[in-house]
Amino acid sequence: MTLRLGRHAFADDATIMMAIVNRTPDSFYDQGATWAEDKASARVDLVVGQGAEMVDIGGIKAAPGVEIGEAEERSRVVDFVARVREEHPGVVISVDTWRASVGDAACRAGADVLNDAWGGADPELVDVAAAHDAAIICTHTGGATPRTRPYRVEYDDVVRSAIDDTVAYAERALAAGVARESIVIDPAHDFGKNTFHSLELTRRLGEMVETGWPVLVSLSNKDFVGESLDKPVGERLLGTLAATAICATAGARIYRVHEVVETRQVVDMAWTIAGRRPPARAIRGLQ
Template sequence: MSAEKSYYRPLAQIGAARPEDALFIAGGWSWFTHAEHLTRNGSQGFVHVADLPEDARARLTAPRADIAGLNFDAPKIMGILNVTPDSFSDGGRFNAPEAALARTQALAAEGADIIDIGGESTRPGATYVPVVEECARTVPVIEAVRSGSDVPISIDTRKAQVGAAALKAGADVINDVAAFTFEPELAQVTAAAGAPVCLMHAQGDPTTMQDNPQYENVLLDVYDFLEERIAFAESLGISRDQIIADPGIGFGKTLDHNLALLQNISLFHGLGVPVLLGASRKKFIGTLGNAPQAEDRAVGSVAVALAAIAQGIQIIRAHDVAETRQAMVLFAATS
């Protein structure tokens, strides 16, 4: 019988008072001296960094490569630009190319390091958007943004044809909420273009994903899924150092699932790739923070973002870029 799989969650800390034996997480700003050893049978206690298996220590500590011109010496903000009529927070506001370009310039001025453009809502209950329609929504916007700004662009899509059209129009990164499971052909498009990719975990389709999500162990189940999808991407020639992982907060997950992932999100550094958090304005923030309307969840979103940054998370996907940037600057100055 094979040995039970081990997982190592670094107990992330920040601040200048760092012990001599501490190691930086992913070459970034947070560090650790111990990691929690997890298996499917629960916690097995804590391991000093010197006693970690060599491969686990390497994945947790190796500096992450630049992606689309972004380095990860400090956390980065991915500004959200939805060109959809039905996104849960800002649907219909930035559909026209002129409005989208103006919004992009505003987001960049507020501190966005990369702009994520999406033409299909993936909110709970959202329905499928045909390829032709999704391309019609996104391609003119990407062309307008690329002609008027040099900010990196990611295309938020599950579809191969949309991804190909977006890359041709000037997008830099594929951001697939289905991690190449919806249309595996998108992986081939990404590999052929030599483009970076963000692979996200989701349980089920947006139409039904919140009906009754179930996990054996949400933290380890999501980790294993992302590990497998990263291996699949690598098998097609996508370099691991050009892959980002996203645990998919709110995508087929209850409030308790989301909290379990957020409280232990440093585990995902063990994948050896940058980690993205997309929790901005999500329903659980409204539930816990007593903010029924999505536009009233900026403060809660920033709080969740800072908690993740304290665990070394490299990319924060945000609607409220100015507020997030301000909070990050003050957090860094006082930590």
């Protein structure tokens, strides 16, 4: 399906690198490295230079912690969105928020995508996306409350649950007026899931792709990688890339990443193997 993310359209066979930009002092991977606005801005410059088509700006870390009110989240995100919009008109700007009010302000400042990592916790988020002709990312959390960790969560079939919930969310977005080509689904690895759930979602990602909705995967340096390989944060890149290759083979379209260059190479290689992308330049044996 052709994908339209706010101001930007992508061909059916395009894959998209969505680089994570945290305006937080405490996210698990970067531990506040881009908390200062200038540092965050430098991060945007870097990832855009590395070829990222999209940035995902978040003002609240996913894990539990100090409560961040709406005003504080706005102050972290909205003006920064405006700055990125001005400095990088060609990049897709996604905002990682579950709050409709923050999403609305971000869209007014130039955001193209609302990345609802918490699976529709605020039912009015779809209305905001529709009002601004923005895209929305519909994630599966198994009903988890925002910023909670999974505790003894079980599913009869985690893939079935992910498909049912994200497709239902997508249809709710569609009914609210979000354009069909601007709705993306995300199984949300680790969110409301133990490692076995995330592994199964990776293994069976093709079933989500078969729904016809474009699929986003957010794998980067997550605990399911760390627990699979017994590696701490900071040593999970290879495992992340292995999972990325599996998801790319299945047909995921958008990759939410910390490492743009490495992920781009892996995705391109997997898509080339799958026959969805030609080689860059082929002459071996063809002279």
